[in-house]
Amino acid sequence: MPVSATEPPDSAAAPPFTELAVVGAGPAGLAAAVTAADGGLDVVLLDAADAPGGQYYRAPAPGLGATRPEALHHGWARFAGLRDRLDRHREAGRIRHLAGHQVWAVERTGTDWTLHAVTGPDGAGSAALRARRLLIATGSHERQLPFPGWTLPGVVGAAGAQAMLKSGLVLPGRRIVVAGSGPLLQAVAVSLARAGARVPALVEAAGYGAYARAPRVLAADPGRLREGVRHGAALARDRVRVLTHRAVTAVHGTDRVEGVTVSRLDRDWRPLPGTGRRIDCDTLAVGHGLVPQLDLAVGLGCATRCGADGSAALVLDDDLRTTVPGVWAAGETGGIGGVHLALAEGELAALSVLGDARDGARGRDPHRATALRRARRRMRAFAELMGAVHRPGPGWTEWLAADTEVCRCEEVTAGAIRTAVDDLGAGDSRTVKLLTRAGMGWCQGRMCGFAVRGLAGCAAEAGSPDRRPLACPVPLSTLARASRPEDV
CATH class of the missing domain: 3.50.50.60 (FAD/NAD(P)-binding domain)
Incomplete structure (x- = not known):
């Protein structure tokens, strides 16, 4: 499967096939990629950012001349170690790090997965990649009320x-x-x-x-x-x-x-x-907390659960497998839990992938996987407590005046949403969207979705994942190229 000719020169040599594709180079994805490469797998690490680290280990742009970026972070030494391992694997050809690649869709192709990404600063380029296994570590975004x-x-x-x-x-x-x-x-x-x-x-x-x-x-x-x-x-x-x-x-x-x-x-x-x-x-x-970024996983049919904080999170087993065979996930996609949990889950998920690649055999150090599972259970318990403590209460909607904008993209007010519910009979957020356009703008409800559900009184939708066919904005020209048989 060829990579599109519109890609930047740096990614034009992207391999058409890899044993493991890791989406997201934050703490979980980075830990997963280097652990899988340590075990001998061929890995492609795709990320929308220009440098690894995700939101947590976000670093100053090189042009700013920062001499002590570690002063802005906790646990910088752990990240620096992972980054050094990534560099060594890249030099050895075991990891291909595709920076500036935002994956907008994944589809099943026979026994493999096909990933489609937009590239370049304006998203005008495109790339496609096939992988035997997929690990999703797409992190989270902020929740606003x-x-x-x-x-x-x-x-x-x-x-x-x-x-x-x-x-x-x-x-x-x-x-x-x-x-x-x-x-x-x-x-x-x-x-x-x-x-x-x-x-x-x-x-x-x-x-x-x-x-x-x-x-x-x-x-x-x-x-x-x-x-x-x-x-x-x-x-x-x-x-x-x-x-x-x-x-x-x-x-x-x-x-x-x-x-x-x-x-x-x-x-x-x-x-x-x-x-x-x-x-x-x-x-x-x-x-008001963070919300797991689940667009790719939900599009693949991965099951979700309602977390203690009221947001949707992926259903994962003890080895970080999703409910879709061949797909693993780590970090905030399984529920908001912080950087230490993300690092542990990334490593554990990679060990699970290695076991699957070796026909069920455990990694080189089975005791390490056991220790990681134990640590994960401990940290997940704290994450659930944290979510329950800080979950928004139902009375927050009383902060709003009738003219308070809820959906900023489409300029839909709280009054308009209440009218749709009280006078027009909207009983769910989808009907509210159809009547008011709330959630139909550029962000596709990422900013206002939780608030719209709260105003609509959709208690039954608590923890329901948003379903979007595209994980990010995609130019029509890219969609046209992806629809050609030779690109898939």
């Missing part, structure tokens, strides 16, 4: 603010309120404060006391407990006020953010009347 003023310049995603700092060495503002829910907020607030921003408050919609009600889970994963203590000490040192059971319910300003209103919430996340207090700031970094 709308509120009045969230479209004002100066409102950024919490993960986005951290990405700006890691990749561009820039701060989104000078006085930044960090808000939302989830442990990521602590890391973001610490990073921003350490880089020189003033962080007057970290606003957490849930609370941290619920962790204490699961002492066995905490005791089984002391590393996460130490991490929480370390972040707490850093926040205190930087004089960041931690406000729990509160949320930003309004943003103030004309041309950009000038301040936010923070309101106390009840146990269901409903704002309590009369509790709103203004905090002056020039930037709001907000996010």
Whole structure:
């Protein structure tokens, strides 16, 4: 199967066939690729970014001349070791790393898989690759809940603010309120404060006391407990006020953010009347956790489950196999759990692939796989606890005014969605989409899907995966080329 002639010169020699294709070069995908290559498999690692590491190990662009990128990260030494192994395998020809390749579809071709990717800075190029086995490590994206003023310049995603700092060495503002829910907020607030921003408050919609009600889970994963203590000490040192059971319910300003209103919430996340207090700031970094990126896996028919945080995650066995034979997954696709879990799952999934390639024989060190399974169970238990603690409560929809935009792409307001439900009889998010166009814009519901389901009262859809035929925007010319028999 030839690679398209429109590919950049660097990828024109991409092999037509490989034993294992790994999609995603974040912590899980990188660990999987180098472990599989260690075991002797021919591996192709595809990733949309220009360099390995994913969102977590995002590094400054080379042109910025950063001399100490490790200062922006925890566990940089582990990443540096994986990157060095990747370089050695690339030089030896055991791994082909296709950077700038965003896979938009995967299909079964006989006993193999055909992967289609867009390439180049504008997505105008294309590539196709066949693989005997497929490992999906596509990570996650940030979950946002709308509120009045969230479209004002100066409102950024919490993960986005951290990405700006890691990749561009820039701060989104000078006085930044960090808000939302989830442990990521602590890391973001610490990073921003350490880089020189003033962080007057970290606003957490849930609370941290619920962790204490699961002492066995905490005791089984002391590393996460130490991490929480370390972040707490850093926040205190930087004089960041931690406000729990509160949320930003309004943003103030004309041309950009000038301040936010923070309101106390009840146990269901409903704002309590009369509790709103203004905090002056020039930037709001907000996010309500992460959501697994499942487009490719769902398109292949992989089964999903409802995670403790209310989002869909893949059903995986103890060796990271999905319900589709020949397809494995690792990292956030199986549920949000953090970098240490992603690294462990990437390695374990690769060992499972090696066993499959050797007709069921275990890897060179069966004790390693056993240890990884044990560590995975421990870390997955903490991940489920974390998801349950920070899962958005149903009362968050009461933050919204009628004119609050929910779907930013199509400018659909909360009032329009409520009208579709209350007056027009929409009983599910698909009908809401047909009546209002919510979720039909450029992002295809990635930003607003969770919010639309919440406003529509679709409790039965909790944890249901979004189904998109294409995992990213694809030029029509690329679709036309992919439809030619010689390209598949």
